[in-house]
Amino acid sequence: MAQHIVSPEVHEHHTQEQESLKTAGFWLFLISDVILFGTLFATYVVLVGHTNGGPTGKELFEIQGFVISTFILLTSSFTSGLAVLQMHAKNLKGLIFWLVVTILLGGAFLFIEIEEFLTLIHEGANIGTSAFLSAFFVLVGTHGIHVTLGIFWCIGLIIQLRKHGITTVTKRKITNFGLYWHFLDVIWIFLLSVVYLMGVM
Amino acid sequence: MSQHSADNHSHDHGHGHHEEEAHGSIKSYTMGFILSLILTVIPMVIVFNDLMGRTGTLAVILITAVAQLFVQMWFFMHIRDEKGPRYNLMALSLGILLVITIIAGSVWIMSFNSYTQ
Numbered sequence: 001m002a003q004h005i006v007s008p009e010v011h012e013h014h015t016q017e018q019e020s021l022k023t024a025g026f027w028l029f030l031i032s033d034v035i036l037f038g039t040l041f042a043t044y045v046v047l048v049g050h051t052n053g054g055p056t057g058k059e060l061f062e063i064q065g066f067v068i069s070t071f072i073l074l075t076s077s078f079t080s081g082l083a084v085l086q087m088h089a090k091n092l093k094g095l096i097f098w099l100v101v102t103i104l105l106g107g108a109f110l111f112i113e114i115e116e117f118l119t120l121i122h123e124g125a126n127i128g129t130s131a132f133l134s135a136f137f138v139l140v141g142t143h144g145i146h147v148t149l150g151i152f153w154c155i156g157l158i159i160q161l162r163k164h165g166i167t168t169v170t171k172r173k174i175t176n177f178g179l180y181w182h183f184l185d186v187i188w189i190f191l192l193s194v195v196y197l198m199g200v201m
Numbered sequence: 202m203s204q205h206s207a208d209n210h211s212h213d214h215g216h217g218h219h220e221e222e223a224h225g226s227i228k229s230y231t232m233g234f235i236l237s238l239i240l241t242v243i244p245m246v247i248v249f250n251d252l253m254g255r256t257g258t259l260a261v262i263l264i265t266a267v268a269q270l271f272v273q274m275w276f277f278m279h280i281r282d283e284k285g286p287r288y289n290l291m292a293l294s295l296g297i298l299l300v301i302t303i304i305a306g307s308v309w310i311m312s313f314n315s316y317t318q
Contacts, residue, residue, distance in 0.1 A: 024288055024289060027288070027289035027292060027293070028292055031292050031293055031295070031296035032296075034293075034296045034297070034300055035296055035299050035300060035303070037300075038299065038300030038303045038304060039303055041300075041304055042303050042304040042306075042307035042308070043307070045304065045307070045308055046307050046308060046311045063249065067245065070241060071238075071241075074234070074237055074238065074241060075234075077234075077237075077273070077277060078230060078231075078233075078234040078277075081225070081230040081233075081234075081277050082227075082230065085225070085226070085227060085230065178277075179278055182273055182277040182278050183278075185273060186269070186270050186273050186274075189237075189241070189266050189269050189270070189273075190266055190270075192241070192266075193244065193262045193263065193265075193266040194262075194266075197244055197245070197248045197262050198259065198262060200248065200249075201248045201255070201258050201259075201262075
């Protein structure tokens with residue numbers, strides 16, 4: 001019978017193992033997301049010349065907008081890293097502070113993106129105008145949806161942190177969120193390169 | 202009390218060193234951030250000022266993007282730190298292989314469509 005009584009240390013060790021398995025599972029999700037974006041990039045690259053007599057990327061893309069949003073997202077990737085550092089230093093206040101900064105930067109990024117989309121649609125360049133614009137809106141929009149989800153996820157994490165503090169479970173959740181946010185930044189770098197920079201060159 | 206805090210400190214120090222290996226430090230994050238800023242500014246400057254020909258510009262854009270991918274994975278996502286079998290690295294390699302196949306294959310096969318090119 002005594003064997004069935006699990007000591008707190010063993011239990012904690014077991015939980016930690018389970019949590020690190022969950023992070024490994026989250027890596028698999030990220031990799032499936034890489035493949036999703038890969039197919040959207042392939043579609044975009046194939047269709048980029050099919051403008052149906054409509055506007056091209058060179059005519060549509062505003063340099064100022066995508067340069068600013070790039071630096072905002074890069075900085076938010078850095079601040080989410082600072083949040084993870086605060087988590088390992090067991091500083092709950094610092095952790096929540098950097099998560100809030102990350103959310104605000106993510107929100108600013110989204111604001112610029114939505115404004116860009118609205119301007120394009122206002123100029124008559126909407127998702128149905130040409131194959132190029134269909135591929136553009138789906139590719140960039142999918143990234144934008146990921147950022148939106150990330151913001152809501154992060155708000156949920158802050159609520160959990162305020163309730164439970166830094167535990168093995170919330171630690172794993174923050175770690176996964178950090179991975180997700182860095183991943184979105186990497187995807188954006190490829191969007192910047194393939195869509196915007198190659199579009200305006 | 203002071204004895205206790207000294208012990209605590211030495212423990213934290215040992216622990217901190219371990220953490221640094223597993224989760225990065227403020228130094229490694231700052232270095233990653235500065236590197237990714239530089240790698241972002243290089244292609245922007247070249248594209249906006251028309252500093253290079255078409256092929257050269259394309260090459261710089263792609264090389265700096267891939268370099269930035271490695272910077273973020275190394276300094277931010279700590280891909281090297283997994284203990285034991287590196288399942289995340291293996292799965293990631295497979296994912297990147299699939300993505301390259303999808304993109305290169307799509308572009309290649311569509312280039313045979315005379316209407317496209």
